[in-house]
Amino acid sequence: MKRRDFLKTSGALVVSFGAASLAERVGLAQGQFGTRVSHIDPSQLDSWIAIAADGRVTVYTGKCELGQGILTAQAQLAAEELSVPLDRVNVIMGDTDVCPDQGTTSGSQSTPTNFNGRNLALAAATAREALLKLASARLGVPVDQLTAADGAISASSDRSKRVSYGDLVAGKKLNLRLDPGAKRRAESAWAVLGTPARRLDMVAMATGTFEFVHNVRVPGMRHGAVVRPPSVGATLANVDESSVRGMPGLVKVVVKKNFVGVVCEKPWQAVQAASKLKATWTPGPPLPPQPEYYEYLRKQPSRDAFVVNSGDVEAALAKAATVVRATYVHPYQMHGSMGTSCAVADVQNGKATVWSPTQSAYGTRSCVAALLGLQPDAVRVVFTRGAGCYGLNGADTVSLDAALLSQAVGKPVRVQLSRKDEMAWENYGYAYVIDQRAGVDASGTIIGWDYEAWFPSRGGRPGYDRPGNVITGVLVGLEPQPFRPAQAAEPPGEFRNGSNAAPSYIAGRVARKAGGAGTITSERVLTHTVASPFFTGPLRSPSRLQNTFAHECFLDEIAAQLKADPVAYRLRHLGDARLKAVVSAAAKGAGWDARPSPRPNPAAGGVATGRGIACVAYEGDNGYVAMVAEIAIDQASGRIQPKRLVVAQDCGPISNPDGMRNQLEGGALQGLSRALGEEVTWDEHAITSVDWRTYHSLPFGIDTPVIESVLIDTHGVEAMGAGETAITIVAAAVGNAIFDATGVRIREVPFTPDRVKRALASPVDSRNVRP
Amino acid sequence: MSAITLQVNGRAHTVDVDPATPLLYVLSDDLGLRGPKFGCGLGQCGSCTAIVGGRAVRTCVTPVGTSAGAEIVTLEGLGTPEHPHPIQQAFIDEQAAQCGFCLNGVVLTAKAFLDANPTASDAQLQQATSTILCRCFTHARMWKAIKRYAAEKA
Numbered sequence: 001m002k003r004r005d006f007l008k009t010s011g012a013l014v015v016s017f018g019a020a021s022l023a024e025r026v027g028l029a030q031g032q033f034g035t036r037v038s039h040i041d042p043s044q045l046d047s048w049i050a051i052a053a054d055g056r057v058t059v060y061t062g063k064c065e066l067g068q069g070i071l072t073a074q075a076q077l078a079a080e081e082l083s084v085p086l087d088r089v090n091v092i093m094g095d096t097d098v099c100p101d102q103g104t105t106s107g108s109q110s111t112p113t114n115f116n117g118r119n120l121a122l123a124a125a126t127a128r129e130a131l132l133k134l135a136s137a138r139l140g141v142p143v144d145q146l147t148a149a150d151g152a153i154s155a156s157s158d159r160s161k162r163v164s165y166g167d168l169v170a171g172k173k174l175n176l177r178l179d180p181g182a183k184r185r186a187e188s189a190w191a192v193l194g195t196p197a198r199r200l201d202m203v204a205m206a207t208g209t210f211e212f213v214h215n216v217r218v219p220g221m222r223h224g225a226v227v228r229p230p231s232v233g234a235t236l237a238n239v240d241e242s243s244v245r246g247m248p249g250l251v252k253v254v255v256k257k258n259f260v261g262v263v264c265e266k267p268w269q270a271v272q273a274a275s276k277l278k279a280t281w282t283p284g285p286p287l288p289p290q291p292e293y294y295e296y297l298r299k300q301p302s303r304d305a306f307v308v309n310s311g312d313v314e315a316a317l318a319k320a321a322t323v324v325r326a327t328y329v330h331p332y333q334m335h336g337s338m339g340t341s342c343a344v345a346d347v348q349n350g351k352a353t354v355w356s357p358t359q360s361a362y363g364t365r366s367c368v369a370a371l372l373g374l375q376p377d378a379v380r381v382v383f384t385r386g387a388g389c390y391g392l393n394g395a396d397t398v399s400l401d402a403a404l405l406s407q408a409v410g411k412p413v414r415v416q417l418s419r420k421d422e423m424a425w426e427n428y429g430y431a432y433v434i435d436q437r438a439g440v441d442a443s444g445t446i447i448g449w450d451y452e453a454w455f456p457s458r459g460g461r462p463g464y465d466r467p468g469n470v471i472t473g474v475l476v477g478l479e480p481q482p483f484r485p486a487q488a489a490e491p492p493g494e495f496r497n498g499s500n501a502a503p504s505y506i507a508g509r510v511a512r513k514a515g516g517a518g519t520i521t522s523e524r525v526l527t528h529t530v531a532s533p534f535f536t537g538p539l540r541s542p543s544r545l546q547n548t549f550a551h552e553c554f555l556d557e558i559a560a561q562l563k564a565d566p567v568a569y570r571l572r573h574l575g576d577a578r579l580k581a582v583v584s585a586a587a588k589g590a591g592w593d594a595r596p597s598p599r600p601n602p603a604a605g606g607v608a609t610g611r612g613i614a615c616v617a618y619e620g621d622n623g624y625v626a627m628v629a630e631i632a633i634d635q636a637s638g639r640i641q642p643k644r645l646v647v648a649q650d651c652g653p654i655s656n657p658d659g660m661r662n663q664l665e666g667g668a669l670q671g672l673s674r675a676l677g678e679e680v681t682w683d684e685h686a687i688t689s690v691d692w693r694t695y696h697s698l699p700f701g702i703d704t705p706v707i708e709s710v711l712i713d714t715h716g717v718e719a720m721g722a723g724e725t726a727i728t729i730v731a732a733a734v735g736n737a738i739f740d741a742t743g744v745r746i747r748e749v750p751f752t753p754d755r756v757k758r759a760l761a762s763p764v765d766s767r768n769v770r771p
Numbered sequence: 772m773s774a775i776t777l778q779v780n781g782r783a784h785t786v787d788v789d790p791a792t793p794l795l796y797v798l799s800d801d802l803g804l805r806g807p808k809f810g811c812g813l814g815q816c817g818s819c820t821a822i823v824g825g826r827a828v829r830t831c832v833t834p835v836g837t838s839a840g841a842e843i844v845t846l847e848g849l850g851t852p853e854h855p856h857p858i859q860q861a862f863i864d865e866q867a868a869q870c871g872f873c874l875n876g877v878v879l880t881a882k883a884f885l886d887a888n889p890t891a892s893d894a895q896l897q898q899a900t901s902t903i904l905c906r907c908f909t910h911a912r913m914w915k916a917i918k919r920y921a922a923e924k925a
Contacts, residue, residue, distance in 0.1 A: 067870025199868070202863050202868060206874060206878070210871060212805070388872065419812055419813060662912065665908075692811060700877065702901065
């Protein structure tokens with residue numbers, strides 16, 4: 001198990017001894033099948049699937065719809081395994097009263113977790129076999145002479161001998177354990193999986209009838225708003241309640257240590273009261289200046305770890321014919337959900353219900369319980385969809401806000417954050433500084449690769465016992481996961497590349513086994529985690545995107561020095577057949593013009609055009625993807641116009657081809673937005689990117705590039721995640737295309753017009769090239 | 772507080788609110804509509820859009836008092852799940868959504884513009900939709916859906 005969720009969990013178990021009593025109370029045990037033990041036993045079939053008397057199938061899952069399409073894909077899975085029409089399947093997601101605990105919906109893990117003969121897939125297969133046995137007894141026909149179709153089972157030779165699932169089960173429990181030997185439907189026989197399925201939520205969304213968490217209305221519900229500190233680390237000196245006394249609809253001002261909120265009868269009243277409330281704050285320490293932040297990161301105490309260390313990298317570089325070196329930097333970026341985060345909590349009589357868009361219903365349940373002084377089993381979290389989160393946005397923190405305010409007034413309270421509070425206090429995606437060195441021999445082969453990176457971290461997912469990992473927990477006095485500097489640890493027992501810190505071109509030899517996708521055997525990958533002044537957390541392709549930007553641009557730099565074609569030079573150093581196949585497929589799809597970069601005779605002024613390629617084995621083994629980007633640059637303004645993105649992807653057997661294309665297209669464009677415009681900014685005291693004027697998201701009406709997807713549907717292997725593949729390689733593909741068009745290498749995103757213009761004017765920027 | 776009568780989706784509603792209250796709060800809370808959504812409260816993203824008097828309006832920055840008497844149409848006022856409006860059907864046919872939160876602003880902004888400018892060029896259509904955000908970046912499919920509706924109108 002090398003998946004992010006498991007690491008998170010086991011990490012919490014190991015280092016959070018300070019909260020051991022809470023952890024024990026919560027029952028933090030790793031159950032079988034990658035699930036955790038809760039009152040919903042994941043080893044029981046009834047925990048996953050129910051069949052009603054009318055034949056409708058209900059699926060209970062811990063993997064939730066965040067916009068990525070997993071609702072529809074899980075319904076397809078159940079429909080396929082049970083041979084029922086898709087529209088007869090209902091999916092209940094992330095309700096802690098009825099769904100098994102599947103941890104967090106994150107890390108492109110929902111498909112690997114639930115579609116590969118474990119968990120939901122195994123439950124559906126077990127149910128099918130159980131139904132066949134029941135039908136055999138009922139009809140007096142051996143199982144191997146029965147056929148399941150359209151929610152009923154009949155004798156293969158006499159279709160009049162038939163019994164429906166509804167009649168077989170009649171709404172009763174099946175009382176069976178999941179059978180590890182239960183056989184799934186053969187991929188070659190798939191009728192529902194592997195076929196484009198329309199999203200089950202699409203009609204409701206398009207007609208404005210879909211219920212988001214923002215639309216939840218509970219009888220007697222009041223409306224809360226929070227008053228966050230003006231700056232990072234500020235503490236509350238005083239709250240003057242007289243400043244809001246007599247305001248219409250005011251129910252209560254709530255203060256708990258540094259947490260301040262108001263509750264009113266109506267939402268607009270709450271917004272106004274929160275803005276009128278006079279709170280005095282003692283400022284926190286000044287923030288490190290943003291212009292020098294990347295250098296600042298290098299000087300901080302750090303917690304170090306090797307992903308791989310062959311011990312001979314210096315020797316390899318010393319004997320190399322050429323050594324190439326470069327430093328890449330990446331800013332903090334934010335999730336910036338379309339809707340600000342919202343939750344509704346009803347805390348009364350020692351019980352709590354929270355309607356929350358959290359990715360981790362059970363974790364939120366434990367954290368809410370800890371915050372309110374309740375037992376976890378007195379809390380029910382009902383996952384209710386929010387706006388797309390792309391990772392740890394404000395969903396968890398606003399759930400805690402609503403719970404605190406509801407407890408204070410003894411009535412249900414809905415809280416929706418302001419745009420500024422969402423953006424100033426969310427858990428940002430990590431900033432990165434990455435030093436790369438590579439040695440090349442006389443034949444042009446890379447013989448050594450050295451990577452060293454610094455990135456800031458603070459807080460993260462609250463998990464089951466760390467409400468202090470998000471802002472609300474800290475405001476009420478709980479600590480985030482403590483940061484402890486540590487010497488570099490030698491790599492663990494096997495090569496793990498979950499953060500893509502290792503480039504695809506190294507062998508990844510740990511304990512004599514090569515786990516990497518490449519061929520270079522002199523290899524060192526060293527990471528330094530340092531303390532962040534701001535909260536951080538997983539943002540779509542966390543660390544993987546930043547690392548891949550550095551790796552895939554750097555590989556191009558080496559190829560350019562050797563005047564080698566970027567596609568051929570990649571293939572020369574890759575060992576993994578599936579990764580090589582997507583590189584070749586993207587190049588073929590794009591009609592790649594094989595030649596070195598930059599292009600011959602680049603345009604001296606005006607509009608220059610270029611193409612770039614990038615690829616990655618996402619998390620080392622969770623999806624293979626390559627992209628060719630074709631762009632135009634207006635050299636006068638520095639503005640980049642993406643023209644065409646060709647993406648080739650292999651994530652194993654595809655559940656919903658149209659859903660995968662949708663993810664791929666969205667990931668590609670979101671990657672473009674992050675590559676071209678998105679950057680968290682701050683001044684001496686506070687975050688200054690707090691709305692859509694100060695944080696630059698690619699708007700709708702621009703020229704959207706043509707996006708062409710090449711789906712490689714590989715069967716007979718495990719299904720992999722597809723939500724974070726494409727986004728991981730966009731910045732690198734575009735950076736390589738800029739170089740191809742202009743001969744100028746820009747080693748910092750976002751590629752804003754100003755930055756591009758400066759780079760074109762002064763190609764050797766001291767910040768871009770470290771001596 | 773004062774009594775204000777609004778014409779929403781073909782029906783008259785009288786609400787007793789502060790006339791300075793943004794129209795969004797009245798639509799989503801007093802009237803319980805699900806189409807218009809709070810995205811930023813600053814008129815920057817489009818999530819709160821309603822069609823007021825034939826024009827796409829950002830209701831999060833529009834005082835309710837200024838909308839009295841005007842015909843207001845929200846996303847759920849266009850069509851129903853059983854009988855979607857042609858532009859809703861175009862989005863369904865193109866499967867043009869991920870999380871779906873921005874759909875309200877995208878659909879209503881495009882509809883209001885195309886209804887008033889049925890022969891608009893692509894550049895004009897781009898300009899008209901250039902202040903909408905979609906953070907799932909479902910742009911390509913949404914653009915196809917809008918073009919499909921435009922083609923049906925033309």
